[in-house]
Amino acid sequence: MQVKVLSARFDIPDAHKIEVAKENGAYATLEKVFSMQPIEVIELVKQSGLRGRGGAGFPTGLKWSFLPKNNQKPVYLAVNSDESEPATFKDRHILVLDPHAMIEGIIICCYAINSHDAYIYIRGEYTTQVKVLQAAIDEAYAAGYLGASVCGQDYRLDVTVHRGAGAYICGEETALLESIEGRKGQPRSKPPFPAVEGLYGCPTIINNVQSIASLPFILTNGADAYKAFGTEKSPGTHLFGISGLVKKPGMYELPLGLPLLEVIEKVAGGLREGRTLKGIIPGGSSTPVLTPEEAQTVTLDYESMAAHKTMFGSGGIVVLDDTVDIVKLVENLIHFYHHESCGQCTPCREGLGWMLKIVKKIIGGNGTTADINLLVELCDNIEMKTVCVLSAACTMPVRSYLNKFRHEFEAYVKSDVSCQTAM
């Protein structure tokens, strides 16, 4: 089931070094790129159907075409390497194992959108990754792929690595821009959208690492070769991080559209002996959970996930078996989003902390049915009332656990009631 498109050079020793990467095809497509018109590059990416790999799945080529026409200001590219969503661990492999694929992708993207300055916003905790990435960028400068004249062309491109300071919210694209500009990482109100008014008030495209790293393959082999993988609406391949209670957790590259359960069984080795499936988080912690029944019919693509009222997300699949305490999982989940709320908007700032305390109260045996109902209501009260979707990234999955595993919450509440009557 596994394929080698993005991960083609992952197994080659020292592929993070430019000589090895070049021997294995890196930067080979740039000559072709520079013979094309920027608009042709955008068209090709549009035709490939590549969708943003950060989680939202917005078509990449279409995003680029939102840049204002007749623009006089500089255009920036910001590569979102702030991979921090729990259960998501795909971009880190690209950063360490094949950084030149991403740098090549940056050159392609910048040429297409006429940008001469790219920023890579990398998660602060990625200390190993940032070293490898910076070394690769230095190599690319030395080899003439970056700098005043890219590939000998009359085209300047500078790439700057900006390290985050450890806030999940800086993966939100406008908070990321605020952070690069040196301010507290807090999302901006939209509109204006970054494509019109982004970094330093200039048109800015923000793409995920994996989206960018997918570009060399598309430019080399054409849109059809890319579309040969995946489904009609979800073409291509994706790096899936499969974790949780499976025999072989890990990062696997797969074409989109495969049946979820089959992937868990055949790729990730299935559940441990004697265990039964309780649920599956399909695409990172912020995606609503799937029950075993729902999982039967789900395939790993955007449309199937949407049809099952969840999201494809970032490809971070977490498998939950019967040993998992859903209420404690929810506590952990809210703890994360509460801790990572930037504190700007009232509902998220105050509401997530309240929800966390209520769940702790339930786990502590002091909860009531009213508390469970209040949790459900708070999900509605908080969701989509804020500047960004961080609060929704918490309330959407929490609501799914409350709806699909309500009996587990009630068990905590009822056990307490029996204790009280016993006393």
Added chain:
Amino acid sequence: MAEKVKLFVNGQDVEVESGKNLIDAIGAVGIEIPHLCYHPALGADGNCRMCLVGIEDGRPPLVPACKTMAVEGMKVQLDTDKIKKIQRDIMELELINHPIDCPICDQAGECKLQDYYMEYDGQKSRMTVPPVAKAKHMDFGAGVVHDQERCVLCARCVRFTRLITKTGELGIVNRTDSARVTTFPGRPLANRYALNVVDLCPVGAMTSKDFRFKQRAWFLAKSESLCHGCSKGCNIYIDHNKEKYKDDIIYRFRPRLNQQVNGYFICDEGRMTYKLENDNRLNVAQVAGKETSVNEAVENVRRVFSQAKKIVMLISPNCSLEQMQAVKKLATANNAVVSGYSDGYIKTGDGDLFLIQDDKSANRAAFGLLGLDSSKAGFESALVEADLVISFQNDLCRSLDDADIAKIQDKAKIVYIGSYKDGLGEIAAITLPVAAYSEDTGIIINADNILQQYDVAVRKNDPAIDLLQIVTLLGGEFKNREEVLTDLSATIAALNNIDLKHIPSEGIALTDKEVSNVAA
């Protein structure tokens, strides 16, 4: 006039100004959209989420009104169940970690959380878990005390120090419900406008060290007036209260919006000048150092006035236009010389580019309008042969040193008719207390030639006589203020077309030409 656009608010046609956000545009026609973080002087931030409104057929259908411009044909929904529920939900979330200590909070009575709770919330608390604990009564410097638990993190104060004073002392640290407003270590609030954050704060998080715990807001009468701290003429509210068995006391000044004068703010020094109106007042008349009745002092003034051979009338640049005109006419009728000499009222270099002026008097521009000389040379030449100097509110001690004053005293008797225990009041042969501006009505012209009127705010149990009355008692031609106004309109060209009896609240801008024409 700004262009108008037609909106539909709750299904009704409303015509509003274009180019404004929905809060201001719809607010101008009397429909409130609740909001905490938005302030017209600080712009939209969008963090409180209290102003979320529905836009029928809108994309998106739910928008923050502070960030949404009024556009022709927009269908704004405020009264739908959905919007009402959002307002209630946001209020609930604002209040879960709020201490609800209204009984000991200075903001009570003028608190947006209280107002909005009554208007948009009204539900019982569902909070069964402990609230977030934060720091209380933090001294932020400049007389500002902060309570982090009451704070709704609207960031108005933070934006004020960044956008208005550009001093940036305040910031929000930490994320999530640990977020709090604070200062940098060892870097307290230190700007001359800092107390405006107390007014800007929609809740009780920012309180004034000077005002806190002195009065409940609902006991205070809020009278419109003009600050006399400098020549800017900032519009203020005088908040005062006459408690039972006590006198009418001023507890604070607050800025009052006037876009063509001071906008939304006033400086801290001006704000604190309220203390001069309460304390440091000249309350008793004195003749030759002995306390007398006001009547006796007036008789004494009349006597020295009629016996004097040559009189200099020294007028203060803080006197109103009417007072100046009355004194000027009195002087003309008695062959006296009027001088506005008051160099000591000017603190060169003290002003800034925002509100604070070098000139610490309120009405110097009127000297020009009335052709009153305020030069030192003019005053000195007037003193030659003079045997009586009557000062109307002018504290000559601010402009001259003791030796110079002594020289004047050698030759002439000094009479001081004023409101404050100034230097001159201490040494004058006769002192006569008169009403201060907070107890009087008058017109002043500010440094930008904007003519404004202040009215009686404070009514003392034992009201001081007003200065115009004294002038009348000394033989002045005007029986009352109306007569002075009529005379001013008739005789001062710049005021010919101005109805001084009905001055609009925002004042009247006199052109430089008008003012200089008359002065020349």
